Amino acid sequence: MTILEEIRAEAGRPLPELAEKYHADGRRCAALFCGFIPPEIVHAAGAVPMRLRATGHSGTDAGSTYFAQTHCSLVRHAFDMAMRGRFAGFDAVMFSTGCDHSRRVYDAWRHADAAPALRMLIPVSSDSTPAAVVALERELEKMIFTLREEWKVELDDGAIGGAIRQYNKQRALLEQIGRARIADDSRLSGADVLALHQVISSVPVDQGNALLERLLAELPGMPARENATGTRLFLVSSHFEDLRRMATIEEFGGLVVGDLMCTGTGYFHGPVDEAAPPLTALAERALHRLSCPHAADEIDRRVRFIVDSVREGRCDAVILDRLSFCAIGAAEFFVLARRLKAEGIAVLELEGELHGGGEGQLRTRLEAFREQLSNRDSAR
Amino acid sequence: MTTLAMGIDIGSLTAKGVLLANGAPTAKFLCRSLPSATESVRSVASGLCGHGRIEFEQVHAVCLTGYGRFQAPFPAIEKSEISCHGLGAAQCESSVRTVIDIGGQDSKVIALDDRGLVQEFAMNNKCAAGTGRALEVLAHALGVPVEELGPLALRGKAGCRLSNRCSLFMENDVLQARRDGIEKSAIARGIIDAVVERVLTLTAKLPIRSGICLTGGVAKNPGVVAALERHLDQPMIRFEFDPQLVGALGAAHFAARSL
Numbered sequence A: 001m002t003i004l005e006e007i008r009a010e011a012g013r014p015l016p017e018l019a020e021k022y023h024a025d026g027r028r029c030a031a032l033f034c035g036f037i038p039p040e041i042v043h044a045a046g047a048v049p050m051r052l053r054a055t056g057h058s059g060t061d062a063g064s065t066y067f068a069q070t071h072c073s074l075v076r077h078a079f080d081m082a083m084r085g086r087f088a089g090f091d092a093v094m095f096s097t098g099c100d101h102s103r104r105v106y107d108a109w110r111h112a113d114a115a116p117a118l119r120m121l122i123p124v125s126s127d128s129t130p131a132a133v134v135a136l137e138r139e140l141e142k143m144i145f146t147l148r149e150e151w152k153v154e155l156d157d158g159a160i161g162g163a164i165r166q167y168n169k170q171r172a173l174l175e176q177i178g179r180a181r182i183a184d185d186s187r188l189s190g191a192d193v194l195a196l197h198q199v200i201s202s203v204p205v206d207q208g209n210a211l212l213e214r215l216l217a218e219l220p221g222m223p224a225r226e227n228a229t230g231t232r233l234f235l236v237s238s239h240f241e242d243l244r245r246m247a248t249i250e251e252f253g254g255l256v257v258g259d260l261m262c263t264g265t266g267y268f269h270g271p272v273d274e275a276a277p278p279l280t281a282l283a284e285r286a287l288h289r290l291s292c293p294h295a296a297d298e299i300d301r302r303v304r305f306i307v308d309s310v311r312e313g314r315c316d317a318v319i320l321d322r323l324s325f326c327a328i329g330a331a332e333f334f335v336l337a338r339r340l341k342a343e344g345i346a347v348l349e350l351e352g353e354l355h356g357g358g359e360g361q362l363r364t365r366l367e368a369f370r371e372q373l374s375n376r377d378s379a380r
Numbered sequence B: 001m002t003t004l005a006m007g008i009d010i011g012s013l014t015a016k017g018v019l020l021a022n023g024a025p026t027a028k029f030l031c032r033s034l035p036s037a038t039e040s041v042r043s044v045a046s047g048l049c050g051h052g053r054i055e056f057e058q059v060h061a062v063c064l065t066g067y068g069r070f071q072a073p074f075p076a077i078e079k080s081e082i083s084c085h086g087l088g089a090a091q092c093e094s095s096v097r098t099v100i101d102i103g104g105q106d107s108k109v110i111a112l113d114d115r116g117l118v119q120e121f122a123m124n125n126k127c128a129a130g131t132g133r134a135l136e137v138l139a140h141a142l143g144v145p146v147e148e149l150g151p152l153a154l155r156g157k158a159g160c161r162l163s164n165r166c167s168l169f170m171e172n173d174v175l176q177a178r179r180d181g182i183e184k185s186a187i188a189r190g191i192i193d194a195v196v197e198r199v200l201t202l203t204a205k206l207p208i209r210s211g212i213c214l215t216g217g218v219a220k221n222p223g224v225v226a227a228l229e230r231h232l233d234q235p236m237i238r239f240e241f242d243p244q245l246v247g248a249l250g251a252a253h254f255a256a257r258s259l
Helices: A003-011 A015-024 A039-044 A073-083 A100-112 A130-151 A157-181 A190-200 A205-221 A243-252 A278-288 A296-312 A327-342 A359-379 B037-048 B081-092 B132-142 B146-154 B167-179 B184-204 B222-232 B243-257
Strands: A028-032 A047-051 A092-096 A119-122 A232-237 A255-260 A317-323 A346-352 B004-010 B014-021 B024-032 B061-066 B098-102 B107-112 B118-123 B212-215
Touching: A003 A190, A003 A205, A015 A028, A015 A047, A028 A039, A039 A047, A039 A130, A039 A157, A039 A278, A073 A100, A092 A100, A092 A130, A100 A119, A119 A130, A130 A278, A157 A190, A157 A205, A157 A255, A157 A278, A190 A205, A190 A243, A190 A255, A232 A243, A232 A296, A232 A327, A243 A255, A243 A317, A243 A359, A255 A296, A296 A327, A317 A327, A327 A346, A346 A359, A359 B081, A359 B118, B004 B037, B004 B081, B004 B243, B014 B037, B014 B243, B024 B037, B024 B243, B061 B081, B061 B243, B081 B098, B081 B107, B081 B118, B081 B212, B081 B243, B098 B184, B107 B184, B118 B184, B132 B146, B132 B167, B132 B184, B146 B184, B146 B222, B167 B184, B184 B222, B212 B222, B212 B243
Parallel strands: A028 A047, A028 A092, A092 A119, A232 A255, A232 A317, A317 A346, B004 B061, B098 B212
Antiparallel strands: B004 B014, B014 B024, B098 B107, B107 B118
16 A cells, blocks of 8 residues: 555544544643644644544435534534534534634534533634734633633643654645645645645544654655646635545646645645744744635735746646635635636636535536636637 | 437436437337336437347447436447537527527526527526426326316416425415415416426526527426516527427437448
């Protein structure tokens, strides 16, 4: 089995199964619903932070008892898992107010008294002003206090500083992966990188770093990825976890050589300032992270990042792909589509469910978009 | 020697085909889509060949489009139905710059360049409210065959407003309107207006340019054509060629270009 096959296999494992494994090893684990929650604090408290995803879970019947079909399918899937006891093996589940749907899933989880018993909400401001940073720092202090009380652990600045250094190392390693990804003879597809992101956001950071170092060492000896269509794409999304959808995008659209999404490059983008007080630095990074449209005042930076990445990655176009009923995604993409087109960048807007559905329409859109790009090139 | 190029369009409700002989349509075929796309393709190919009048092996190139395009039982090129409707419409009338295609389960607005090639497009998502299927369901709720919905709507007075956000809500609105005693023709007009308004939400992403035509089976509905002209305040280009076969015609031209 190659390292990429190992990564794919690991990414296909449901999170509850991984949680059981950590418990058997005597480790706590916490599910993080949103990218605003710093994994450094959870790691420093001795637990494994696992970015919540619904891999391997199908159906939302139980989740839909509290949520309508007009709520995003991430919320419905996550709550369905909760109602079926799939988070019973976790020691905590943590939410933020990154969007109204995630705030509501916290309310519903508490109301239903679904496991685990420790459920935490970390409110974040919808902008990234100095006042918002101070407010988030206070919330992180409360989070630390709760973890100390509940888990009876030492959780001081030294431990958090150590975790920050480990996660910064991970971010630096991922930056190297990102550079390898845009090469003309890239060894990595977008689906490979998505699977990699899923794995390292659900294993202890030292294991993730070891995996990344191994992958970087093996990359030069790997065969180049075939780009069936010859088209190079940059993908912008929010919570994107469907490896099959990514494979369809790459088969019918083009090779995804870069992304900005909260379950991808955006989650890992940019280091935490190691010289600043830890909580201030964590709050600063969380709010200035590029991936989340929640911070509406950061849109200029996100546009600039996408435009620069498209040019550096020699991308032919940008795909904006959001979950149906993701309200902040819809608002963000409305602006992004216009700003990117004004920069002369072709844009395809897609929307879909967390897993599967609408495969025929997706293929048609991708194929027609590729034909549109080809028509544009032939007219020049 | 006569060059034969075949275009086959396998949609969700109907399967269509056009055969070109030296670039001009020589045979057309339309049937209900079969459960298997491969069988639909075979059926259309056989129909275009006049059920044995010419041998399929005599056809020089085939292009498949529509949802069944990936299940070719023989060598063929593939093109999206968006490109095929675009090129097909431009072959019918070279001044076409905007194609509105209302199919059985989806609707599209397509901007064309002066070669009949796609510049940009917008397509509905999962919602069926702006599709041919919605017209079928709502005609059934009204108690008329879908073929009669358009002529009935042309006689209807304006003013019957239906929700256009969801086919299920629209169906409830139709039943309520019937209970309220509103004339069937006015309800028919309300149905068509609601479906057309839903389709035109796509133009928020893609501005309409003059030289507009409607393709797909719904183009045979005179009520929909009239409603589009009313809403867009522009005349629609009407083809002599069967608008339901425009996608297959475009596919046939792509097949011919591949030679």
